Amino acid sequence: MKKGIFITMEGPEGAGKTTILEMLYEHYIEKGIKIVKTREPGGIRISEKIREIILNPDHTEMDGRTEALLYAAARRQHLVEKVIPALEEGAVVLSDRFIDSSLAYQGYARGIGIEEIWKINEFAIGEVMPDLTLYFDLDPEAGLARINKSNNREINRLDLEQLDFHQRVQEGYYKVIDKFPERLHKIEASQGVEDVFEQSLRAIDAILNR
Numbered sequence: 001m002k003k004g005i006f007i008t009m010e011g012p013e014g015a016g017k018t019t020i021l022e023m024l025y026e027h028y029i030e031k032g033i034k035i036v037k038t039r040e041p042g043g044i045r046i047s048e049k050i051r052e053i054i055l056n057p058d059h060t061e062m063d064g065r066t067e068a069l070l071y072a073a074a075r076r077q078h079l080v081e082k083v084i085p086a087l088e089e090g091a092v093v094l095s096d097r098f099i100d101s102s103l104a105y106q107g108y109a110r111g112i113g114i115e116e117i118w119k120i121n122e123f124a125i126g127e128v129m130p131d132l133t134l135y136f137d138l139d140p141e142a143g144l145a146r147i148n149k150s151n152n153r154e155i156n157r158l159d160l161e162q163l164d165f166h167q168r169v170q171e172g173y174y175k176v177i178d179k180f181p182e183r184l185h186k187i188e189a190s191q192g193v194e195d196v197f198e199q200s201l202r203a204i205d206a207i208l209n210r
């Protein structure tokens with residue numbers, strides 16, 4: 001039975017999810033809160049292997065539905081092996097991306113359909129949905145400029161998509177917000193890191209203190 005709190009971070013490329021996740025993790029560790037950080041696709045051995053297959057820039061022939069199924073498979077294993085056990089132990093789980101990435105990227109930007117992608121993901125995740133999702137909103141040009149400037153960020157197959165794909169990703173997230181307005185908390189990610197961090201903390205503390 002779930003006792004912990006499941007929080008996910010979403011947004012287009014370079015929006016600052018990983019930066020803020022690390023800051024939140026350090027903050028809650030210092031406060032003595034039991035917290036687990038993880039990411040998708042990945043987080044555990046099998047899902048990291050699936051990540052390598054999906055994001056390899058050489059795999060240009062990958063079909064959109066194959067891509068969607070691989071993300072869902074990685075998600076399933078990650079949930080069963082890492083997220084659900086941590087929630088059962090009462091931890092706060094912070095995940096860099098989850099199902100909303102599939103809805104925005106494969107469902108909307110790839111044009112497979114948000115409802116189609118929702119159906120295959122329902123099979124993968126069952127009842128497990130985040131308690132809160134922080135959505136970092138940033139224009140794709142600005143996000144791509146950030147990752148191109150960054151030295152320690154490898155450029156993957158999805159980064160190499162055209163700008164119009166990344167623009168559809170952002171529109172896809174807006175559709176996801178319309179679908180789940182209670183769960184998604186939108187944060188303006190063009191602000192400085194400290195402001196983004198403070199607003200993220202406030203949203204999470206509201207859930208932790210409930």
Ligand SMILES: Nc1ncnc2c1ncn2[C@@H]1O[C@H](COP(=O)(O)OP(=O)(O)OP(=O)(O)O)[C@@H](O)[C@H]1O
Pocket residue numbers: 011012013014015016017018019020146147149150153189190191192193196
């Ligand atoms: N608020 C911010 N203002 C300016 N630069 C930022 C901000 N947040 C993060 N950055 C920088 O932008 C780059 C991308 O940040 P980060 O890796 O956290 O983004 P991300 O959303 O996890 O990206 P992706 O999902 O594409 O891996 C890094 O170089 C980071 O230092």
Ligand SMILES: Cc1cn([C@H]2C[C@H](O)[C@@H](COP(=O)(O)O)O2)c(=O)[nH]c1=O
Pocket residue numbers: 013039040041071097098099100101102103105106156158159
């Ligand atoms: C979970 C998930 C991710 N993606 C995409 C989004 C990014 O382009 C990469 C992951 O790279 P990151 O540096 O870790 O953000 O994968 C996706 O298209 N669908 C998904 O479900």
